[in-house]
Amino acid sequence: MSTEEKLLELEAAVKGCHGILILTHDNPDPDSLSSAATLRYILAKKFKIRSKIAYGGIVGRAENRAMVQFLKIPASPLNEELLEKYHHFALLDTQPRTGNNSLPHSITPTIVIDHHPPRKTTKGAFLDIRENYGATATLLTEYLFASGLEIPATLATALFYGLSSETQNLGREAEEVDRQAYLSLFPYTHKRILSRIEHPKLSRDYFLNLSQALQNAFTYRNVIVSKLGIIQNPDHVPFIADLLLRLERVSWSLVLGQFEDKLLLSVRTSQERANAGKLVQKMVHPKGTAGGHGMIAGGKINCPDIPPEELLILEDELIQKFIKSVTKQDVLELKALLE
Ligand SMILES: [Mn+2]
The missing domain is CATH 3.10.310.40 (Diaminopimelate Epimerase; Chain A, domain 1)
Incomplete structure (x- = not known):
């Protein structure tokens, strides 16, 4: 199925949703955070659906904190209140019941987008799990370009950093799709911010x-x-x-x-x-x-x-x-x- 077709499927799955809580995996990495930010953008601009990004654990690594700060990724720690407020959930770079996200086991998410091996227990209205992708950011890059929306420099920079850190600059578990995404994002990235993210101050x-x-x-x-x-x-x-x-x-x-x-x-x-x-x-x-x-x-x-x-x-x-x-x-x- 082409990414354009997957977008149509996504549109159908989220139709009528009044707000979606997007969850990364716990202690989110750049792959997870950039993917969540991109889904949030597509949901808002293309489908007019509001969403919020939340994570279990903390954003710990200095590079990841710099990324959230400089690229203004609106992610908040998950709490009970948020879980009660939302009725629709998306999981990015993780799957239900794997132990590395904070979605309660009783909830079936509306959206799951991931690149880890698919689990038998993974259910949802919209699933896109591509094990042969080096990063979830690659998947979201394809969605972003297929959406026809404007490509914001902040998102391109986030996805580019997510993809390159996940694959160690395409050297680890990267496939042709990842190289393609890397090249298509590069012209849109903010090079100075990228450098600041990669070389943050350390405690x-x-x-x-x-x-x-x-x-x-x-x-x-x-x-x-x-x-x-x-x-x-x-x-x-x-x-x-x-x-x-x-x-x-x-x-x-x-x-x-x-x-x-x-x-x-x-x-x-x-x-x-x-x-x-x-x-x-x-x-x-x-x-x-x-x-x-x-x-x-x-x-x-x-x-x-x-x-x-x-x-x-x-x-x-x-x-x-x-x-x-x-x-x-x-x-x-x-x-x-x-x-
Ligand atoms: Mn990943």
Whole structure:
């Protein structure tokens, strides 16, 4: 089906809706935020439907905060009041019941647009899930151009940054559709703002957390792992996983961090045929939830009542499980990164 046809289908699905609450995944990334902002624009300008963007968790990473600020993306934290006020919901860059968004399980969303592997449980009046896309931002770029609407520089910049950060500048899990979207957006982007988003000011906490992550990093053959302990910014987990993967001769990274009452995990690999998503699902089963793609994945285990000593044991078990499934070997001794 062409994107023009999908737009007609979308129009039919939202007909008569008086307001839609657009939800990103929790702790939203640029892919999710830019996709939400674009859907909001299309709903308003093309279908005259008002919508609001909300997210569970926080916008943590400095780049993401800069993006929201400089591009004026109107996203607010989700709360009970919003959930009660709206009757129609859209999920962007996530699917119902995957554990990484805050849509209550009792609600069937009106719209789901995503690029993660489709789940059997995913239902909605309008579904567009394209697993072969490197970013949800690519999908929304196609919608934006197909809509015939004017392309605002702020939206183009948001989508461009969403797409390039998700795919590491088209180097990770990017397909021809992503390259096309990247090129079509580029002329519309605001280059100075893009640069400011990519090089934001960083807090002292950022450097402190970075130092701790490096102190706690260990390698075993082609694997690197790090335990961050208690963190204030959940985005720190995937950030460190990306960073550690850049170590020479390493092709898998696992990072663990405790945020509020959850143990968060991020896995990264440079092996293009890997299935990191499945691997993390297996690691946290049956205690937690997980998802992802071939080369990037994440998960979480709710642990409100687990005492700290047991949490440490759980972390070590996860690390052992991870190394074993990647290297097919029992772990002998980990080597400190900064030795
Ligand atoms: Mn995404």
